[in-house]
Amino acid sequence: MAPRGSLHFKRISTTLTVFLVLLNILNTGRCEEQVPLILWTSEGMALPSQSPPTVGHIIGQQQLASYLEKALNMGPRNVVLFLQDKMSIEDFTLYGGAFGNKQDSVFPNLEGALMSSSSALMLPAVSWPASNAVIGQLQDQLVTSPLYMDPETLSQLRLNSSSPALLVFRLPYSTGADLISAKEILSNNDEVIAQVLNIMKTQSVPYTAIYTALWPSREAASLLIEAGLGGRRVLLQARGGNKERDRERQHRIKEKARIYSPxxxxxxxxxxxxxxxxxxxxxxxxxxxxxxxxxxxxxxxxxxxxxxxxxxxxxxxxxxxxxxxxxxxxxxxxxxxxxxxxxxxxxxxxxxxxxxxxxxxxxxxxxxxxxxxxxxxxxxxxxxxxxxxxxxxxxxxxxxxxxxxxxxxxxxxxxxxxxxxxxxxxxxxxxCAGFFSPGIWMGLMTSLLMVLVLTYGLHMIMQLHTMDRFDDPKGPAISVPQTE
The missing domain is CATH 2.40.160.110 (Porin)
Known part of the structure; x- marks a missing residue:
């Protein structure tokens, strides 16, 4: 049975892992254009309820701005934004203990924050242009400039619940193929989230926290999955589903390739x-x-x-x-x-x-x-x-x-x-890049060196002379005087 929705407002009574597994099922093969966004408030603060969109819907810039506006109008206006370089749903299923290994989860602090929050907004499929514009949207709604900080500088800052603040914490992500390295980085990011939330708790200032990323982290892998399983999925779909899938795919391609006007x-x-x-x-x-x-x-x-x-x-x-x-x-x-x-x-x-x-x-x-x-x-x-x-x-x-x-x-x-x-x-x-780039010059110099070596080899071969006398095995041996 398919899950009933991919976006909902409710009190979190189950673990974050189960929720993310459901999100991963809904978004299999489509994460190359999307990043997740998780929003929650401090204890005692509630978010307004909103009707969820249809299953598989991708949140664009305007709809994301609408959700954020409704949340900030009723919730705290001190916003803590954890902006990771890259993130996809697969990061939670791979490293979040989604298959029962809770001791291997790298998100215990994030899960604890969601469990303690009275309400949360979870968007599993946000288009990456919308996630790139989240700082600008928050800046417009809060009418304040963002402050790029770290836990050390936050501990020295005194916040006021009456005046809005936009605190941005940039989090790294491993771009290589080393899964252990990516796991360690995500674990360190979770520790940073815990430090920031503890500092906010000591200041007794209500806040709205957002965790999202600029780009998807599983683009290449998801493209391979979609290319390898696309035909199989077509066979499993009902008649008429192909057209709908093609329309969705064309829409996603256009959204990804969209270039704004100058x-x-x-x-x-x-x-x-x-x-x-x-x-x-x-x-x-x-x-x-x-x-x-x-x-x-x-x-x-x-x-x-x-x-x-x-x-x-x-x-x-x-x-x-x-x-x-x-x-x-x-x-x-x-x-x-x-x-x-x-x-x-x-x-x-x-x-x-x-x-x-x-x-x-x-x-x-x-x-x-x-x-x-x-x-x-x-x-x-x-x-x-x-x-x-x-x-x-x-x-x-x-x-x-x-x-x-x-x-x-x-x-x-x-x-x-x-x-x-x-x-x-x-x-x-x-x-600005000239025609003869460093790569082109390197190729030309390598080719010239190989031509010189080949020319020298041909010249040496041409200097070889055939012997003018040959030994007949049936006749007497050739005698070559020493004077010759």
Whole structure:
């Protein structure tokens, strides 16, 4: 008999393991696009009940925002977010003692927290774009900026139940094939969860805890399972189920491959600047630690309209200003890209350069210079897989005394165009990676070495001469005088 639902609000009277086994049955072969999300409150606080969706439903961004909004409207607004790098339902079934070996479970503290909570929200299938945007959704609903912390810094922080707080604890995950290593890491993450919850309990502040991840951890394995068992599952389904399964699969593929629209700035009816990036993030150095903030959810995505006041463009200069609020403790924050174009006689063509990337906050401006490394023909757009100021930097502080030395910026899959934009689409991209990459050079040098060795061998073979005299076994032996 199939389980009756994959999402429910109720008092947890059974163990977490049994619940997760049921979730795994519902999501076999589909976890490559989903991550679980578990939400619970401190003792004595209850969550409002909500009707569960249909079995197998995948939670998207809008529906996740609706669930979080209802939970935070009635529950505590001090949110503790445990954000793991990767996680899938299989992590609980593999390491959670799902088959009776409770002594082998690596989640005793998490299970204890759920057992002691008066109510909990469990979402076994959240699309990874939605889980990536959970910080931005919580930030919008709480109207506060996230604080990236660890248990040591939390013990020094004094929380107030009357003012909301968003505390983010990043948890690692093993990306290798070593199962023992992954088990140890998950066990350590469970200990971190226990430390944080104990500190929150000592402060006597009600809280809402969330445990989720950015990406699924079982993508490759689940793809193999689906590829190997797909045909068998088709035979077991009823007539008409194939079409429904195909529609679900197409929907999941489109959701996974969905790319949000770029930021577009228009001057009148004409598009001037187009910007896209998979990830925009900034970091500031405080008390010897780097505090990170992800600007992506407030810049890109469905229904997101970033504020662009302060932007401008003309035939020779372009300026794109992205305006944010409550970024790393700064109420007003701007990320500004300034570009210019000019004619170069050496190449007999016009080029545009990304002159500076500026961070403007509370009357202070931090400036990174990019004109020496970020440029492209004016008819093209500029694209680079990674544009950072700290790891193989393409952006450098303008001077040694500039406030930019206390900041880091990081853009992944970055693409920008400030001139000759047609419609709202990028022109042909000029990539920052040259044609002759290190791998290509290594291949060329290896091939050249092999050609030289082959040439030398052929030359030595050609120097061999056939003997001009041969010994006849039936005749007398050949006598070769020593004088010859």
């Amino acid at each position: 930021v577009v700035f228009k001057e009148g009816e004409n598009t001037c600047i187009v910007l896209w990036s998979k990830s925009l993030s900034v970091s500031i150095l405080r008390s010897g630690r780097w505090e990170d903030h992800d600007l992506t959810p407030a810049t890109f995505g469905e229904g997101v309209s970033p504020k662009l006041h302060g932007s401008s463009c003309d035939k020779t200069k372009a300026k794109l200003a992205l305006n944010y609020e409550n970024v790393l403790g700064h109420r007003n924050f701007k990320l500004i890209f300034t570009m210019s174009q000019r004619h170069y006689k050496v190449s007999s063509r016009r080029w545009f350069t990304l002159n500076t990337v500026e961070l403007e906050y509370d009357g202070t401006k931090a400036t990174f210079n990019g004109s020496q490394t970020i440029y492209a023909p004016v008819e093209y757009s500029y694209r680079c897989e990674s544009v950072t100021s700290f790891r193989w930097p393409l952006l450098v502080p303008r001077s040694s005394k500039d406030p930019a030395n206390q900041w880091r910026v990081s853009f992944e899959n970055f693409q920008i165009q400030g001139f000759n934009v047609t419609g709202s689409e990028f022109s042909y991209a000029s990539d």
